[in-house]
């Protein structure tokens with residue numbers, strides 16, 4: 141028997157597709173809405189190969205209010221996970237209006253759709269980038285947000301604020317906000333992973349592309365920071381661990397007893413690793429020597445950020461299963477397959 145019908149927006153995207161798999165494996169029915177802006181329909185084959193289920197994807201633009209309203213006329217959802225968004229920090233600086241229009245309208249349309257059909261239960265994808273250069277490490281959910289470093293990060297701050305305002309008025313609308321740290325790796329089956337649609341700019345895919353000879357070398361953005369080895373510190377979280385947290389969040393919403401609404405959780409492993417440590421992990425699991433050089437600092441980088449994840453572990457019973465070597469092993473297997 142199905143535990144409920146969940147709308148996953150951005151269901152063919154990187155985190156979305158891994159979450160669809162986890163939801164299906166945990167007894168939920170899933171409908172996806174994704175316009176393939178940053179993915180392809182072939183992801184549906186990967187999901188089917190892992191789970192045996194061919195999910196339906198609605199190829200619509202969620203920023204289009206009429207199209208989104210129609211989706212909610214066709215289905216009655218027990219809840220929604222809203223991943224669909226533009227996510228490139230650099231691009232957001234060049235195209236701020238596109239980012240605000242897309243990321244905020246889509247979110248409001250999904251909230252509207254749920255509310256109009258009398259259901260609630262929304263999981264919203266936020267980001268550790270809302271913390272900016274935080275005053276304390278590890279960051280806790282109560283650590284104050286600082287000025288966003290990019291329009292992308294600001295859309296996440298604004299998305300959070302909109303949800304708080306909405307829930308304050310609609311007391312029966314339940315929501316969970318999840319702040320992701322640095323998602324990386326691929327499904328252990330090797331059948332889904334990060335999309336190759338755009339040239340990679342995040343650390344882990346850049347490393348695997350250099351390892352595969354698709355690009356010459358990796359530039360480490362700075363080794364003169366006040367950290368263990370001078371390179372920046374981040375909290376790398378395996379995408380399948382991140383995905384499972386969404387299933388737990390949906391289960392918590394459906395069986396909700398808590399009082400905090402929206403409830404807010406950090407999703408990181410809780411450990412900071414430097415860029416050089418991530419490179420070492422790659423070299424260890426691949427047996428390759430990575431061609432890298434030390435370059436200048438990258439504008440907008442925070443020095444160090446990693447999560448206190450005790451709240452998600454305590455309340456959602458979330459325990460990450462994978463470490464950085466698993467991340468590099470699965471990311472490398474995915475790269476070699478591509």
Ligand code: WQD
Pocket residue numbers: 227228229267268269321322323341342343344346358359360361362371372373374415438441
């Ligand atoms: C990680 C570290 C770089 C590439 C961003 C967003 C965040 C989230 C994830 C989600 C940094 C260093 C990187 C390279 C390097 N977005 N690096 N050489 O900037 O922590 O987070 O992506 O959608 O919201 O802000 O991730 O992977 O770009 O960088 O040295 O070629 O690797 O300086 O320290 P970041 P990243």
